[in-house]
Amino acid sequence: MFAKFKILHRPYANGLQQVLSPYQMSEAQWGLIRYLSEVGPATNSEIALYWSVEKPSVTALAQKLIDQHLIYVVYGMDRRKKVMHLTEEGVAKYQQLKKAVHAFQTSLLDGITEEECELVEMVLEKLQQNIRK
Numbered sequence: 118m119f120a121k122f123k124i125l126h127r128p129y130a131n132g133l134q135q136v137l138s139p140y141q142m143s144e145a146q147w148g149l150i151r152y153l154s155e156v157g158p159a160t161n162s163e164i165a166l167y168w169s170v171e172k173p174s175v176t177a178l179a180q181k182l183i184d185q186h187l188i189y190v191v192y193g194m195d196r197r198k199k200v201m202h203l204t205e206e207g208v209a210k211y212q213q214l215k216k217a218v219h220a221f222q223t224s225l226l227d228g229i230t231e232e233e234c235e236l237v238e239m240v241l242e243k244l245q246q247n248i249r250k
Contacts, residue, residue, distance in 0.1 A: 129225070136221045140214055141185075145178050147214055150187060150203065154211040158191075158202045182207070 133144055142150075152164060161179060165172040179201055182188040187207035190199045203211065226234065 132221060132225075133218065136217050137214065140210070140217070142210075142214060146182060147218070149175070149178055149182060149201075150207060150211050150214070153188065153201060153203045154208065154215075158200045160198060160200055164201075 130144060133147075137144060137147055148168070149164065152167070153159060161172050161175040164175045168175070179188060179190075183190065185206075186204055187210055188201050189204055190201055192199055
């Protein structure tokens, strides 16, 4: 199972990058925009924890999106706490990318039932819980 998961990852990531490239967007940038749109405003620390990466990785990624006017930062009472939000441009970009990514992902699900998708989601959720123990 893990070997198949590993083998699937690279072709999926490459296909996703092909979808995102015309929009000058990386997979990681898309991930941050998607998170902010679907979950809501967040700090770099929250994103780093969710993705299991170091905070500087998120900071660099966020700066690129700030430079593109897709996100903005609001400082908390403690100036060290910076909360990221999507700009109007960011919301529009998310909607545009969501359609393209959804079409790509839907094409990959050809011949796969909704029940099979739900089962895979359940297994992945359990794996995620186990890996965090």
